[in-house]
Amino acid sequence: MISNYLTRFSFIRHRGILAGFVFTVLLGVGPLRAEQPGRSLLHKPAPQFARKDLSGKQVDLRTFRGRVVLLNFWATWCAPCQQELPHFAAWQKQYGPAGLQIISVAMDDDQAMVRTTERRLDLNFPVIMGDERLGTLYGGILGLPITYLIGRDGKALARFEGEADLDAMENKIQALLRRR
Amino acid sequence: MRRREFIRTVLFCCPAVLACSNGANIGRAQGPAASSIPRSDVMQPAELVKTLHVRDTYPPLLLQVGSHIFYAEAHIPGSVYAGAAAQPAGLHTFENMVSSSPKDKLIILYCGCCPWDRCPNVGPAYAKLHELGFTNVKVLYFAHNFGTDWVAKGYPIEKGE
Numbered sequence: 001m002i003s004n005y006l007t008r009f010s011f012i013r014h015r016g017i018l019a020g021f022v023f024t025v026l027l028g029v030g031p032l033r034a035e036q037p038g039r040s041l042l043h044k045p046a047p048q049f050a051r052k053d054l055s056g057k058q059v060d061l062r063t064f065r066g067r068v069v070l071l072n073f074w075a076t077w078c079a080p081c082q083q084e085l086p087h088f089a090a091w092q093k094q095y096g097p098a099g100l101q102i103i104s105v106a107m108d109d110d111q112a113m114v115r116t117t118e119r120r121l122d123l124n125f126p127v128i129m130g131d132e133r134l135g136t137l138y139g140g141i142l143g144l145p146i147t148y149l150i151g152r153d154g155k156a157l158a159r160f161e162g163e164a165d166l167d168a169m170e171n172k173i174q175a176l177l178r179r180r
Numbered sequence: 181m182r183r184r185e186f187i188r189t190v191l192f193c194c195p196a197v198l199a200c201s202n203g204a205n206i207g208r209a210q211g212p213a214a215s216s217i218p219r220s221d222v223m224q225p226a227e228l229v230k231t232l233h234v235r236d237t238y239p240p241l242l243l244q245v246g247s248h249i250f251y252a253e254a255h256i257p258g259s260v261y262a263g264a265a266a267q268p269a270g271l272h273t274f275e276n277m278v279s280s281s282p283k284d285k286l287i288i289l290y291c292g293c294c295p296w297d298r299c300p301n302v303g304p305a306y307a308k309l310h311e312l313g314f315t316n317v318k319v320l321y322f323a324h325n326f327g328t329d330w331v332a333k334g335y336p337i338e339k340g341e
Contacts, residue, residue: 038327075247077266079298109248109264132252132339142250143325144294162295162324 038139038146038159046071046148046156047137053126054115059103061150068095068176069150070102071138073130076113078144080163085121087166091173092125098177099152105130107141151176211266211304214319215297221306223288223318229335232257240318241281245274245305246291250326254337256290261341265291265308266300274305278312286316292326 041047046069050060061069072088074081085104092102102125106114111129118127135141138148149158149172158172243262244251251261263273278287287309291301302319309317322329331337 075293077247077264077300078294079300080294107247107249110267130249132249135249135253140253140327140331142254142327142331143292161328163298 038141038148038161041139041148041156042159043155043157045154046150049134049137051128051134053128054111054118055126057126059126059128061103062154064101064103064150065154066152067099067101068152068173069148070100070173071148071150072102072104073107073135073138073141073144073146074104075107075144076110076117077108081145082117082121084145084147084164084166085117085123089121089124091170095173095177100173100177101125103128105134107135107144149173149176152179211300212307213297214299214302216303217306217319221318222321224321225330225333225335228256228288228320232336238286240286240288241278242288242290243274243277243305244291245270245289245301246293246299250293252339252341254326254331254339256330257336257338259290262305264301265303265305270301271304271308275308275312278309278314281314283313284316285314286318287314288318288320290320290322290326292320292322292330294325296321296323 046061048061050058050062053059061071070088070091072081072084074085076082088102088104091100104123104125104127106117106127107130108114114127114129117123130141138146143161145160145162145164147160147164147169148156149160149169151157157176158169160169239258242256242259244255244259245262245265247264248261251259255261260277262277263270265271265274281287289302289305289309291299291305293299293301299322306317306319
């Protein structure tokens, strides 16, 4: 009787250990499976690009070396993007003097709608039109929004995808601005 | 029955959504959310992957209904770009593309521009197909986006136009 109980208990305990093991493995493997291609760009020089913005002014990433760059990929049809953009405009005003430069890349197919949104949201930073080449350069922009933070040394130091925690992003910007 | 309910919801909600818009989406074909698509018509990516290599006599029509830039960056092999269904011009292109297909043809839609519940494209495309009388429509479910839920999982892709 007792030995039966012990055998059963032992079986349950082993099942528990097995479940714990499986859970741990899943926890470990999960983030790897969900890893984004763009993560491989982190801590490396941000891919160089130079394009004209909507006003015709040349935007060359190289010329922003020494500043912290927030590079945001968005589109007019992306609802979370529309929520972020006014915050970015406010940050450009607030942190611009301390060295922040926001550059936004619209992944729309239609420039006219981007212009409308730029005017409507009164965006105070350059807006350039993106394409598949620029998307591929930045690890594949296959979902929006995606934001990179580029340090004063030109290295991509953070990547935010989807509906980002804007408080966390702002804290990171402040920390990067403090670095000289 | 569920499809009929979906169409009824669409017909009821569209004017309300349009009335509530604040001009932020001028030029958009406001449509139903992806979350309103019946579960029975939602397909998991892994399910499609299993069938991609199968040479079928009657292969499904696989349509990307989102951004053309995204399509050029990466798309599911064999899929065709059909126009961004959230926009009137895109929906028109989409309608033209499917017009010659038999009504019982299996059509699989996907976008993956945004998290599922924020996707502006799959809902209008799905509703349009039902409005046109198509009876065999599935929509690929991307919880996050095409990059995370397809490309990062190592599923096959093609690039280019």
